[in-house]
Amino acid sequence: MTTSSSPDEQDLVDDLLTAADGALRSVAVYYETDYEMLYMRENVDVVYSHQERDAIFDDLRLEGWGRDRLQDLFNAGELECSVYGFDEAMMLHFVKNGFEGVFVTYDRGEGIDVEEFIRVCERHF
Template structure:
């Protein structure tokens, strides 16, 4: 006869996003904050803007963190191949968000989603390169980013 749940059967609780990180994001980027996911091997903890202005809902943010967790596996190979030192952050630029993925060892990391206008130097630089490639190379850039389509 079973004597109740065992400690091994307990569902792991997600790690909490450090309050210092949330405070920094709110102070440094304010309304441009779109969400954060903090994950380990088994869990994901998310935080979205309280005003609902985030790029994602919690479920989507968790799915993206799951995808990034899988990408972490290739980090060591990338560091060896590129011979540029440690890979600690990747940036993805989309029309509606910049996604910064901070890799923190095996199967751990933090995803921060920002409004693209948060980093105008970076987004303008990306747009300039896309424009040059579209106008002066054989590559066709069919979609200009919405944040700079003027």
């Protein structure tokens, strides 16, 4: 499932599709009160209900709210992204402005270099 997006957003999706070589699961942007799925692979799309997606993005907004606190605690510079590793997927969360950000997921175990994948994402921000 690919939804409509701006040319910049489509460039991000295209670059991630290339970098992930078939392992890209989803790409989304979110705002204070809404979110937009820029890309979601069909077999991933059927796994999540609308309510589950809403809950995911509500949680991501809350996490973004705590970004400054994490930066202060770790004293290691600006927080670029959070990375979550699950049995089946890797998930990258980029907080942009308070309650806004980008969320990218890909299949785990596909040999993707996480650092390189983060750099692909950051080139578009």
